[in-house]
Each structure stands twice: as C-alpha cells, then as structure tokens.
Amino acid sequence: MTQATKAEYFPISPLILRPDFKVPFDIFLRHDDSHVLFNASGRTMTKAKRKELALAGIVTIYVDKRSRRLYHDYIRANLLDLLEDESISLTERAQAWTNAATALSKELFETNLPGPAFKKRYVRFQELIRSSAGFLSSPEPLRNLTRFIGKGYETYHHGISTMIYAVNLMQEYKFGDDEVLACGMGALLHDIGLVGMDKALLETDPAAMSPASRQIFTMHPLIGVRVCAHFDLPIIATNCILFHHERIDGKGYPTQASGEEIPLPTRVVALCNRYDDLTRNRPYSRAVKPFDALKSLTDDKGLVEPDMLKRFIKLLSRAEIV
Ligand SMILES: [Fe+2]
Numbered sequence: 001m002t003q004a005t006k007a008e009y010f011p012i013s014p015l016i017l018r019p020d021f022k023v024p025f026d027i028f029l030r031h032d033d034s035h036v037l038f039n040a041s042g043r044t045m046t047k048a049k050r051k052e053l054a055l056a057g058i059v060t061i062y063v064d065k066r067s068r069r070l071y072h073d074y075i076r077a078n079l080l081d082l083l084e085d086e087s088i089s090l091t092e093r094a095q096a097w098t099n100a101a102t103a104l105s106k107e108l109f110e111t112n113l114p115g116p117a118f119k120k121r122y123v124r125f126q127e128l129i130r131s132s133a134g135f136l137s138s139p140e141p142l143r144n145l146t147r148f149i150g151k152g153y154e155t156y157h158h159g160i161s162t163m164i165y166a167v168n169l170m171q172e173y174k175f176g177d178d179e180v181l182a183c184g185m186g187a188l189l190h191d192i193g194l195v196g197m198d199k200a201l202l203e204t205d206p207a208a209m210s211p212a213s214r215q216i217f218t219m220h221p222l223i224g225v226r227v228c229a230h231f232d233l234p235i236i237a238t239n240c241i242l243f244h245h246e247r248i249d250g251k252g253y254p255t256q257a258s259g260e261e262i263p264l265p266t267r268v269v270a271l272c273n274r275y276d277d278l279t280r281n282r283p284y285s286r287a288v289k290p291f292d293a294l295k296s297l298t299d300d301k302g303l304v305e306p307d308m309l310k311r312f313i314k315l316l317s318r319a320e321i322v
Pocket of ligand 1: 190191220244245
C-alpha cells in the first residue's frame with residue numbers, strides 16, 4: 001500500500017463499484033488520520049478485493065475529491081449494469097442505488113440555489129431516475145430499498161423516499177415515462193423550500209408550531225417554486241412542489257385547492273410525502289410501522305381519494321412492505 005499525499009477525500013460505499021470491472025479513479029482506505037491507496041486508478045476491483053473489505057468490516061472507502069467528476073461519470077455509466085447484475089444480491093444492489101441517490105441528492109440540496117451547478121446536478125439526478133426506473137418499481141427491489149431509504153433526518157433523505165414511492169404510484173396509473181420522471185423530480189424536490197430555514201424551526205413538530213413559526217414554515221412550497229423558477233422544471237414537477245400540502249377537502253395550503261383542482265401527480269406526491277413523514281423518525285416524532293401509517297391515512301378522509309390510497313396499499317402489499 002502507498003501512503004497518499006495531502007488531499008481531501010469523500011466517502012463512498014464499496015458496493016457502488018461493479019465487481020471485476022476497472023475503476024477509473026484511485027480508491028483509498030482510511031487508516032488512523034491518513035488515507036492509504038487500496039486500488040489504483042485503472043485497476044480492476046475484483047470480487048476478491050470486495051470480499052477482503054467485507055471480511056474486514058470496511059463499509060466506507062474514499063475517493064480523492066479531485067476525482068469527483070470521474071466518479072460521477074463512472075456511476076452514470078455503470079449503475080444500470082450493476083442494478084441488473086443478478087450475481088450481486090438484491091440487498092447490495094439496493095444499497096448501491098441508495099448510496100448513489102443519496103450522494104447526488106445531497107449535492108443537489110447543498111448547492112447554492114439557483115445557478116448552473118444546481119441545474120447540472122438536477123440533470124444528473126434525473127438521469128439516475130431515468131436509468132433506474134425499472135429497478136425502482138419492481139416489487140422486490142422496492143422492498144429492499146425501503147430498508148435503506150427510511151433512514152436519515154435530512155430533507156434530501158425524505159425527498160428520495162417520497163420520490164421512490166411517487167414513481168411507483170404513478171406507474172400504477174400507467175402514466176408515460178416523461179410524466180413519471182417529472183413527478184419523481186417534483187417529489188424529490190418538493191421540500192427544497194425548507195433548505196436554508198432555521199434548524200430549530202425544522203426540528204419542531206409542524207402541529208405544535210407558534211402561529212408566527214407556522215407562517216414561515218408554510219411558505220416553503222412557494223419558496224421551493226421560486227428557487228426552481230430559474231430553470232425549466234416541467235409543469236408537473238412545479239405543481240408537485242407548490243401544491244404538495246394541499247388536500248382534496250380543501251384544508252391544505254398554500255391555496256386551499258380541493259378535489260381535482262389538485263392535479264393527480266400532485267396528489268400522488270401529497271400522499272407519498274405524508275406516508276414517508278409517518279414512517280420516518282423525526283427529531284420531534286418516532287416512526288410508525290407501515291401498517292399503522294396506512295391505518296392513519298385511511299382514517300384521514302380528506303387527504304386524497306380512497307382509490308389512490310387503495311392503489312398505494314396494493315403496491316406496498318405487492319412489495320411485502322405491509
Ligand atoms: Fe413539505
């Protein structure tokens with residue numbers, strides 16, 4: 001092993017590397033305070049090397065930040081093949097997808113909005129969904145994905161989860177690829193208006209907020225649309241951001257639209273957003289089990305129509321999530 005020179009590194013999972021394929025960037029292991037070269041650029045990441053890492057309990061490897069572009073190109077070129085590689089367990093493939101999606105969406109949410117960097121990262125994420133839509137909406141991968149995507153407090157964790165459920169539910173309605181993708185991107189970005197809001201506010205239960213705090217908080221759909229207004233977001237995605245807190249009984253916000261005034265893909269995001277809220281640990285609440293979340297959604301007659309909830313329950317049942 002070679003001692004690395006001074007550099008900055010970012011963490012990745014070994015699972016993201018396709019076994020027995022050449023990796024176009026150096027891979028390092030962390031050893032105390034330094035990083036040591038494990039697999040040099042251009043060399044094959046063999047199954048034996050992956051096994052060596054697994055046996056040593058190493059779940060994080062590192063890439064030099066200067067190789068970030070090579071890394072993203074590699075992910076783009078290999079993820080679909082990795083997802084379709086049946087020699088890799090479904091659990092590992094689901095973990096690999098989650099790692100890639102989390103890294104890309106974290107970058108997207110941390111960009112200084114709006115600007116060219118945001119647009120570039122948006123396109124990268126869109127490519128990720130486009131290329132993995134088949135994987136995301138098959139029952140078995142979905143069941144495995146929900147084990148990984150349910151973790152994390154950050155807005156982008158919730159965004160990825162909502163996106164996966166929304167892509168699946170849109171496909172229940174037989175929407176075309178473009179509509180599914182637009183709704184997926186709207187679901188991913190639906191809470192982007194929360195980015196930059198006071199941390200203490202975001203850690204408060206919306207139901208327990210003071211009127212002043214609530215007024216600020218409920219601005220987030222409008223802020224979200226404003227930050228995304230600088231590039232051509234499809235109208236379906238814009239609607240999902242703007243209206244994801246509307247309800248068919250007209251008691252939502254920001255416009256109190258009701259029934260079919262709220263477009264169907266937006267109602268899809270409203271439902272998936274609420275389901276993920278209920279099943280995710282938050283600083284102010286504990287996650288409930290999928291069955292209990294669906295019970296609570298069934299009792300809440302005014303969020304979306306019963307038929308939509310029925311389709312949602314059907315897809316979760318098919319994936320054996322409930
Ligand atoms: Fe929201």
